[in-house]
Amino acid sequence: MPRHGRTVEEIITDKRIDGHLAPRTSEAAIGGELLNEAIAGNKGSIVKAGDILDPLADFARSAAQTLARNPKSLEPRFLYDARGSKLFDLICEQPEYYLTRAEASILEDHASRICEIVGPTTLVELGSGSSVKTSHILRVFTDYYGMTHYVPIDISKAALEQAYQNIARQHEAVNFIGINGSYECAFPLLNQITPVTVMFFGSSIGNFGEEEERIFWTSMAKCLTRGDYFLLGVDLVKDTETLEAAYNDKAGVTAAFTRNLFARMNREFSSNIELDCVEHEAEYCEQRQRIEIGARFTKRQIIEVKPVAQSFEISANEKIHTEISRKYRLDNLIPYLSGFGFETSLVLTDSFKRFALLLLRMVKDR
Numbered sequence: 561m562p563r564h565g566r567t568v569e570e571i572i573t574d575k576r577i578d579g580h581l582a583p584r585t586s587e588a589a590i591g592g593e594l595l596n597e598a599i600a601g602n603k604g605s606i607v608k609a610g611d612i613l614d615p616l617a618d619f620a621r622s623a624a625q626t627l628a629r630n631p632k633s634l635e636p637r638f639l640y641d642a643r644g645s646k647l648f649d650l651i652c653e654q655p656e657y658y659l660t661r662a663e664a665s666i667l668e669d670h671a672s673r674i675c676e677i678v679g680p681t682t683l684v685e686l687g688s689g690s691s692v693k694t695s696h697i698l699r700v701f702t703d704y705y706g707m708t709h710y711v712p713i714d715i716s717k718a719a720l721e722q723a724y725q726n727i728a729r730q731h732e733a734v735n736f737i738g739i740n741g742s743y744e745c746a747f748p749l750l751n752q753i754t755p756v757t758v759m760f761f762g763s764s765i766g767n768f769g770e771e772e773e774r775i776f777w778t779s780m781a782k783c784l785t786r787g788d789y790f791l792l793g794v795d796l797v798k799d800t801e802t803l804e805a806a807y808n809d810k811a812g813v814t815a816a817f818t819r820n821l822f823a824r825m826n827r828e829f830s831s832n833i834e835l836d837c838v839e840h841e842a843e844y845c846e847q848r849q850r851i852e853i854g855a856r857f858t859k860r861q862i863i864e865v866k867p868v869a870q871s872f873e874i875s876a877n878e879k880i881h882t883e884i885s886r887k888y889r890l891d892n893l894i895p896y897l898s899g900f901g902f903e904t905s906l907v908l909t910d911s912f913k914r915f916a917l918l919l920l921r922m923v924k925d926r
């Protein structure tokens with residue numbers, strides 16, 4: 561039940577409670593259904609969060625900041641425009657990319673157990689993408705507890721629309737309330753609903769640097785109420801060959817995904833990047849236990865970021881860092897999470913022990 565007897569929809573759409581989550585104009589309600597309808601009935605909706613009301617300006621400002629650094633980088637969240645989200649779904653189908661299949665198998669095998677432990681709850685998912693794996697969870701929650709509020713949060717509007725197709729129409733007892741915004745949108749919302757279960761799949765936590773991850777868990781712990789749950793999917797440390805193959809699929813889909821970030825800059829900033837000189841690179845750094853992904857330029861380029869009237873010179877052979885994917889050891893991760901107030905209720909792995917799903921219970925008062 562939401563705290564103070566309020567529904568999830570009321571909290572999301574209440575301008576007084578949080579400026580981030582509230583749509584400022586009716587244009588902010590996207591996905592073909594107006595917000596009012598979402599409030600009135602359990603019909604499903606997608607709400608645009610205030611933090612990305614001007615996505616072009618957000619992208620341009622961030623790109624200008626991170627391209628000015630040494631080494632140059634771009635924030636990974638910009639990999640996911642409509643084309644990037646489609647490419648990510650294709651990556652998940654590649655034979656080398658074991659992560660999705662491993663996590664899906666765990667969810668399929670253990671969804672009922674998770675559901676029995678957690679009890680009736682609002683399900684919030686961070687970086688939900690097309691929500692395909694979440695279907696296993698939603699099926700059992702609706703079977704056990706009837707109407708279930710599902711709040712997927714994703715920076716990609718296209719991914720949420722795809723998720724709506726996958727979920728809302730398949731599961732009649734799911735009230736789909738998509739939020740098109742960044743992970744931070746979750747915090748004010750989580751502050752106000754309990755019981756809640758946050759899901760963060762795909763080992764997306766591994767895209768954070770160490771300091772970013774620490775800040776994330778600190779903020780999360782401040783928002784959750786004692787007894788709330790967090791369902792976390794993490795990729796485990798393993799041999800370099802398997803890891804590097806997963807991020808360098810033979811079909812070249814991951815390479816196309818990296819290159820799309822620069823194609824997006826051409827589309828949105830008129831950057832004039834010659835895309836055939838952008839080479840995808842993904843290497844495992846054993847010392848830091850992380851895959852490091854980037855684009856190596858085979859030729860000197862000038863990248864124009866026209867919305868902020870700036871340009872950046874990239875030398876021949878220079879690499880722009882686009883993403884990291886950290887890998888985890890459970891004997892380090894479980895005590896680390898306990899330091900933020902999370903007790904590990906379940907540790908589940910796939911049959912090859914490549915990937916783990918942790919069910920965490922908040923045991924501290926805020």
Ligand SMILES: C[S@@+](CC[C@H](N)C(=O)[O-])C[C@H]1O[C@@H](n2cnc3c(N)ncnc32)[C@H](O)[C@@H]1O
Binds near residue numbers: 690716742
């Ligand atoms: C690696 S994909 C994982 C998708 C899905 N959860 C899965 O496990 O297959 C990451 C997802 O998070 C979204 N995303 C990336 N950075 C984000 C951010 N800062 N805030 C919100 N969503 C983000 C992307 O659009 C994408 O859908």
